[in-house]
Amino acid sequence: MSTEQGLDARRATGAHAARVAARTVELRKVYGRGEAAVHALAGVTLDIHAGRFTAIMGPSGSGKSTLMHCLAGLDAATSGRVLLGDTDLTALGDRQLTTVRRDRVGFVFQAFNLLPQLTALENILLPLELAGRRPDQPWLDQIVDVLGLGQRLRHRPSELSGGQQQRVAVARALVTRPDVVFADEPTGNLDSRSGNELLGFLRRSVHDYGQTIVMVTHDPVAASYADRVVLLADGALAGEIFRPTPDAVLDALRRLGV
């Protein structure tokens, strides 16, 4: 994409004016030492726009999960800064990071990660319970309704389909109204119909509720639900696509050798 096209795309999506929900500045992450050192992130400066759906893509090993884990306060930077809103995560200790993750961030994982002994409703309410917060009943009712979980709330995860389990995980991520929901290959274990349904819900939570979502995915169709695709290669930014189509994403990935 030329610089001019890039600017036009930004104007069209209003991305230049968007509030920043999270930001990395010269973020570096090195695993191991000496000869065995792996530079997973080699100086990434990136803004995540508030109220937008951002997909992170790139070849295997390009640093996608590392970037998301650093943004979410799950992994510590080697150098550089990570900001969630105005909070500098790199300046926080473990206890403060735990509070930030609990109160301000939601997670959706490929493997659902629901607690098997709890019902769907208990799983959804768990983050609030851990934080000692009471549920906002109208909000809870709304997400349960939108996600079509009303008839499933008393079921345990083993009694739910994969698609239903992942919708429970999305409800759990949204219930605290987090600043950012991080989704790591959320459709990786779903058939394409359940996957598309789930992506539709994520899209809707951005459009209807102004939720900020960051999703790591390998799937160009999944990425096309996002407002913007950020491409990584060898731990560095390798481009971005606004209003991505599956074809545009596929082309960009091919250029990166995927």
Ligand SMILES: Nc1ncnc2c1ncn2[C@@H]1O[C@H](COP(=O)(O)OP(=O)(O)OP(=O)(O)O)[C@@H](O)[C@H]1O
């Ligand atoms: N805990 C770790 N210890 C050592 N090296 C690691 C660790 N986690 C990740 N790496 C390395 O850092 C690099 C980036 O890994 P990362 O998982 O972020 O990539 P990715 O783009 O998410 O890959 P994939 O698409 O395969 O999941 C890889 O070379 C990986 O082997």
